[in-house]
Amino acid sequence: MLDLRSSKKRSLRPIWLDDKQDTVKIIDQRLLPHKLVIVDLKTVDDVITAIKDMYVRGAPLIGVTAAYGVYLCVLSLLKNPAGDDFIISECDRIKSTRPTAINLAWATDRVLKKVLSSTGIQGKILAARDEAGTITEEEVKNCRDIGIHGLEIIEKISRNKKNNTVNILTHCNAGWLACIEYGTATAPIYAAHEIGLDVHVWVDETRPLNQGARLTAWELGKRGVKHTIITDNAGGHLMQNGMVDIVIVGTDRTTYKGDVANKIGTYLKALAAKDNNIPFYVALPSSTFDWDTGTIKDMPIELRNPDEVRFVQGLDSDLIKSVLIAPKESPAANFAFDVTPSRLVTGFITERGICNAADISKLFPEKI
Amino acid sequence: MLDLRSSKKRSLRPIWLDDKQDTVKIIDQRLLPHKLVIVDLKTVDDVITAIKDMYVRGAPLIGVTAAYGVYLCVLSLLKNPAGDDFIISECDRIKSTRPTAINLAWATDRVLKKVLSSTGIQGKILAARDEAGTITEEEVKNCRDIGIHGLEIIEKISRNKKNNTVNILTHCNAGWLACIEYGTATAPIYAAHEIGLDVHVWVDETRPLNQGARLTAWELGKRGVKHTIITDNAGGHLMQNGMVDIVIVGTDRTTYKGDVANKIGTYLKALAAKDNNIPFYVALPSSTFDWDTGTIKDMPIELRNPDEVRFVQGLDSDLIKSVLIAPKESPAANFAFDVTPSRLVTGFITERGICNAADISKLFPEKI
Numbered sequence: 001m002l003d004l005r006s007s008k009k010r011s012l013r014p015i016w017l018d019d020k021q022d023t024v025k026i027i028d029q030r031l032l033p034h035k036l037v038i039v040d041l042k043t044v045d046d047v048i049t050a051i052k053d054m055y056v057r058g059a060p061l062i063g064v065t066a067a068y069g070v071y072l073c074v075l076s077l078l079k080n081p082a083g084d085d086f087i088i089s090e091c092d093r094i095k096s097t098r099p100t101a102i103n104l105a106w107a108t109d110r111v112l113k114k115v116l117s118s119t120g121i122q123g124k125i126l127a128a129r130d131e132a133g134t135i136t137e138e139e140v141k142n143c144r145d146i147g148i149h150g151l152e153i154i155e156k157i158s159r160n161k162k163n164n165t166v167n168i169l170t171h172c173n174a175g176w177l178a179c180i181e182y183g184t185a186t187a188p189i190y191a192a193h194e195i196g197l198d199v200h201v202w203v204d205e206t207r208p209l210n211q212g213a214r215l216t217a218w219e220l221g222k223r224g225v226k227h228t229i230i231t232d233n234a235g236g237h238l239m240q241n242g243m244v245d246i247v248i249v250g251t252d253r254t255t256y257k258g259d260v261a262n263k264i265g266t267y268l269k270a271l272a273a274k275d276n277n278i279p280f281y282v283a284l285p286s287s288t289f290d291w292d293t294g295t296i297k298d299m300p301i302e303l304r305n306p307d308e309v310r311f312v313q314g315l316d317s318d319l320i321k322s323v324l325i326a327p328k329e330s331p332a333a334n335f336a337f338d339v340t341p342s343r344l345v346t347g348f349i350t351e352r353g354i355c356n357a358a359d360i361s362k363l364f365p366e367k368i
Numbered sequence: 369m370l371d372l373r374s375s376k377k378r379s380l381r382p383i384w385l386d387d388k389q390d391t392v393k394i395i396d397q398r399l400l401p402h403k404l405v406i407v408d409l410k411t412v413d414d415v416i417t418a419i420k421d422m423y424v425r426g427a428p429l430i431g432v433t434a435a436y437g438v439y440l441c442v443l444s445l446l447k448n449p450a451g452d453d454f455i456i457s458e459c460d461r462i463k464s465t466r467p468t469a470i471n472l473a474w475a476t477d478r479v480l481k482k483v484l485s486s487t488g489i490q491g492k493i494l495a496a497r498d499e500a501g502t503i504t505e506e507e508v509k510n511c512r513d514i515g516i517h518g519l520e521i522i523e524k525i526s527r528n529k530k531n532n533t534v535n536i537l538t539h540c541n542a543g544w545l546a547c548i549e550y551g552t553a554t555a556p557i558y559a560a561h562e563i564g565l566d567v568h569v570w571v572d573e574t575r576p577l578n579q580g581a582r583l584t585a586w587e588l589g590k591r592g593v594k595h596t597i598i599t600d601n602a603g604g605h606l607m608q609n610g611m612v613d614i615v616i617v618g619t620d621r622t623t624y625k626g627d628v629a630n631k632i633g634t635y636l637k638a639l640a641a642k643d644n645n646i647p648f649y650v651a652l653p654s655s656t657f658d659w660d661t662g663t664i665k666d667m668p669i670e671l672r673n674p675d676e677v678r679f680v681q682g683l684d685s686d687l688i689k690s691v692l693i694a695p696k697e698s699p700a701a702n703f704a705f706d707v708t709p710s711r712l713v714t715g716f717i718t719e720r721g722i723c724n725a726a727d728i729s730k731l732f733p734e735k736i
Contacts, residue, residue, distance in 0.1 A: 233633025265601025314691025323682025
């Protein structure tokens, strides 16, 4: 099996528990790529702020952060003892921070279940810490396996192109910053790069918060992967002109029927891929499937602060500033996600392999 | 016939000849909506800079600016006499400033033809000034007529919605700033607003240069037209959810077979409109048709400075600043236009009426 990355190369993760085991450390992703700032989370409120205000983002990382939120909640019982009702209500607060990423509720409930079935504060603390750690390492392994499976697709394209550059378009950031290690959409790209395939990534800037231009470009640059930032408007033109071989994106929630909620704008790229016969893949761990919701209409789409649209953050002489791009009086709307219908998706790259929409339930029979 | 705007309401134009007739005045559109700065163009070089660096933009306005560029060239002969060869070579310089907007060559050649057929410097000067003025007023009339024809479409939608709000999505700026008065895509909107129809415009911000968020929002706000700025990523989601009744865009060049070059990202909106059975209209004067080019592949697409993608301009405490949004080392690409194939266009709104792609040549039989 391909060893995607040796332990020596192990780089920073976006979240970890500090040595004293009482503080969760995260990268404040709002400031990247301009500043790499580590923030301490010590309370459930800290965790809620970090998720809601997008210090952390990306479905798997939101899940892991929530899991450690439950741990911090239980840890707080040492100073302020309370019963299971309190833990459950704190978990409800954590789960209500953002509506779309399903990993949030999934991870919170998974840790909560372990806590509720453990006895004594110390027992509950250990259970929470272990489960949060287990979820973290599972997500790492999932992403690694997504990379291994997705690599096959890129290798095939490379062979068909006689080893010319494989051009991959991605939207938003579904890299290790979103997923602990490897990433989802980026895992096959990193795998291809590591075995020496010639890959180049078109990075959608991903307005309003520019996760592509800020985070994906930064990640790829750090690993030496060739990439070019483009506006979100450009992908269709590139696809029309034979400059994209494959689109790979992540997702915040995908129904078991294969409808994909992902960062706003994903649907437009899926339409363009379909119109130009370009394969459109969604990379995700099983934790991002919604095993209850089959239909697009039931998918909760987050509406965020319009000022994220009206202002753009960037670097001005080493200072991070937000500049107003629009008339002061003009209103804006900020829909954070859209839903790409399954008919536009060529395949799903999961930790268990690749499947089309109809076969998701066959790949995960125990979930249905 | 509908009087779209009384003379009393006549507002600023984006270009005019000053009273002394030796200076062309333009609005520096790079600074809007934050600052309204008028710039003097006195030489062909000034005109070239204004077009290339996008002080002025939008196909009809580029044409009119070029027309006045020929006038300034001929005017310069008073101080520096030269022959027709010089005028022709200066016109070639003007025509090579930007490749996609066809009005540029069309207007330059139209004035040049009048100049070459006139005798004496004073005769050439008068011929150039008159022809530039004629082109300007023709474009105003064209846009007014586009408004009258396009209004019928909006009125019909309004009737079908039982006078509920008609939601119109537009991309980039095809307003009066791009077209002297009324605009192309905005002309039907202004007409609908003036007769009291309840219209609301979704304004694509239009990265990289944000002509939507900066210019269209400013224009609509000044006229009191309800509007909301959205990211370029959002339109597909809005269309999926019944929040868009019609898309109207302008164009920089449309082939006589109906393929539409317009600001990058237009194609993605056309795909989404098609996927959701939403009418997608292109509003243009006959000066924007390319009567020679039938195929998409021959359409010249401008590649601009990548820093227009890497940096975003906006207001920071009353100062206009450009902030870097990406890692310093990451490259970017800046394709300025894309081509929407005719199969995705419901209709073309021209000064002579509305037609589909197949009937363009029937509406303008003398051009083919």
